[in-house]
Amino acid sequence: MPAEKPVTRGEQPVPAPKPAAPGENGDDATRQADGRARGELPPDWKDDAVDAVPEPVLEIEKEDPAAYASCLDSLRAIGSSVTEEAHIDDGEGCGIDKPIGVRQILPGVSLEPQGTMRCETALALARWTKETAAPAAKAAFGSDAAIATLNQASSYVCRLRNNGSTGKISEHARGNAVDIASFTLKGGKTIEIQPRDEDGTLTGAFQRTVTASACLYFTTVLDPGSDAAHEDHLHLDVIERKGGYRYCR
Structure with a gap:
């Protein structure tokens, strides 16, 4: 089968659309998954400020x-x-x-x-x-x-x-x-x-x-x-x- 010709407008070829970068145009779930894959976000990160706050560390009370x-x-x-x-x-x-x-x-x-x-x-x-x-x-x-x-x-x-x-x-x-x-x-x-x-x-x-x-x-x-x-x-x-x-x- 002959190769497809590029779409043209007039005499100038129009390049095929460039694929979006990972997470660039995706929804929240896609951006989060891509961010985790690139190491930019922790594995358990959620798009929620409350969830992003770590649990407090319990410490032993110091004696005076x-x-x-x-x-x-x-x-x-x-x-x-x-x-x-x-x-x-x-x-x-x-x-x-x-x-x-x-x-x-x-x-x-x-x-x-x-x-x-x-x-x-x-x-x-x-x-x-x-x-x-x-x-x-x-x-x-x-x-x-x-x-x-x-x-x-x-x-x-x-x-x-x-x-x-x-x-x-x-x-x-x-x-x-x-x-x-x-x-x-x-x-x-x-x-x-x-x-x-x-x-x-x-x-x-x-x-x-x-x-x-x-x-x-x-x-x-x-x-x-x-x-x-x-x-x-x-x-x-x-x-x-x-x-x-x-x-x-």
């Missing part, structure tokens, strides 16, 4: 050296037995700048098992135990009753709130929280945390007293009445909120 030193002095003055631990960074915002290991929260009162947390959390726990939980135990169970052990269910652990697969990071993952599952008295009696809003015994009165008083020391207090995730422990944390707001229920 002076405040940390003062906290350690206060803990040791109250009789806590603690050890300074190595910096923890588990990624995704999980970690503690200056963690401490807590074996004994007060003289004669152990934390079982040993907990890892920020100093501020440990100091709140020690003051709550000394000033309200220990006196409440004597009032409820006799003048000779004394708390021997705080049995903790969780201190530092890298996870989301309520062990969820989505949502905000837990204060446990920042070293700000500790969960108390029960109190053991000298002599062996154990008071387990459980739903006790309608419990008219002294055990019920003790649990409600220590729960209410915890809000004087911690900024968050969640008990078995708050939700299903806290039916067997008290969640206590020292998250900082605007205006000094506290959430206790």
Whole structure:
């Protein structure tokens, strides 16, 4: 077959249209695909300013050296037995700048098992135990009753709130929280945390007293009445909120 002749206008040949450069005249999808192919755009780029903003990187809160030193002095003055631990960074915002290991929260009162947390959390726990939980135990169970052990269910652990697969990071993952599952008295009696809003015994009165008083020391207090995730422990944390707001229920 003979080759096609160029289209002419008068005597002058008219060249065939020049192919458009990649993405030059295409739609948005074509321009984006061509841009990615040339390395001008990241593979997941979208034509949307919101989508183009990267997710914020969660960082471990830095301890103020002076405040940390003062906290350690206060803990040791109250009789806590603690050890300074190595910096923890588990990624995704999980970690503690200056963690401490807590074996004994007060003289004669152990934390079982040993907990890892920020100093501020440990100091709140020690003051709550000394000033309200220990006196409440004597009032409820006799003048000779004394708390021997705080049995903790969780201190530092890298996870989301309520062990969820989505949502905000837990204060446990920042070293700000500790969960108390029960109190053991000298002599062996154990008071387990459980739903006790309608419990008219002294055990019920003790649990409600220590729960209410915890809000004087911690900024968050969640008990078995708050939700299903806290039916067997008290969640206590020292998250900082605007205006000094506290959430206790």
